[in-house]
Amino acid sequence: MDAATSGRPLRRDAERNRRRTLHAAEELFARHGLDVTLDDVARHAGLGVGTVYRRFANKEELIEALFEEKVAALAGLAERAAAAPDPGAALIDFLTEACTRHALDHGLREISLSNRYAPARIAVVKERLVPAIRTLVARAQSAGALRADFTAEDVPVVLLMVGAAADFGQQADPQAWRRYLVLLLDGLPVTRRCATALPRPSLTEEELAAATARFSPPRR
Structure with missing residues (x-):
């Protein structure tokens, strides 16, 4: 220490x-x-x-010093959203901000979604996220703003999907993940009167080919 x-x-x-x-x-x-x-x-x-x-x-001490505050900020974000007056908007706002932070920070993505690196203080902070996310999901469903088959366990997978899109499109368009975030989030509400305007164009055929050539999936 x-x-x-x-x-x-x-x-x-x-x-x-x-x-x-x-x-x-x-x-x-x-x-x-x-x-x-x-x-x-x-x-x-x-x-x-x-x-x-x-x-x-050691590296664990450095990780703890760097990421405890970042993970605590995510937990605080979820807790504030769980108490917000509009349950549906609160869930979407939380997922948008959490996905953005994960897409821009590979290390935060790993520390949040994996137990490979789990210093004690970070593990304690991560435990705060679970009940807040469960509350967010339950409130949105009770309000009729979220499809009934979505679960709190889907949230880390959503974060992982957006992070993977960020990795995949990094060379062609570092902001391409924002398009797929909107496509993904638009599928969560029970109804939508109109689709959200996509913030980025799709990758061109050439960009997609270049991204595919450069992309290396994580080794098992």
């Missing part, structure tokens, strides 16, 4: 290095996921490996 998490104040240069480390890790984790090493982080931060290891004994 570093001084920042133990309550002891860091020297100015030590705090500066800690912030550089966290900023570098945030960029790398968002772009490449959690398989990034501490050596990679040190190199990206322009710091010596020993400096990074003095602040964080």
Whole structure:
């Protein structure tokens, strides 16, 4: 545990290095996921490996320091939505924001949807999400705003689908996932008087071919 998490104040240069480390890790984790090493982080931060290891004994400590707040923000988002006056709009708003955060941050997607990296404090925060999401879904269905066969367990799969679309279209159009998010969310309400305007055009035949050539599905 570093001084920042133990309550002891860091020297100015030590705090500066800690912030550089966290900023570098945030960029790398968002772009490449959690398989990034501490050596990679040190190199990206322009710091010596020993400096990074003095602040964080291992990658799990770094992940916890970086993602606890992000996961807590998702939990808070779900809890506020679960208390919002319009249950149907609240669910759609939550899914839109949660999918956006996951599409833009590969590391957040992994930490939220997998137990591969689950430091203790993050695991506790993740437990807050489940009851809030169940409440969101139940309220929307009771209000007649959500199809009856949608379940709270569908939510992480929806996040995963949008994240996969973001990965797939990254080279052709980094914002292409927004189109598929709208297509997906428009299928959730029981009725829709008119379809939501799609925020992005479909990929061209050439872009789709290029994306397919570059895309490598995760290894099992």
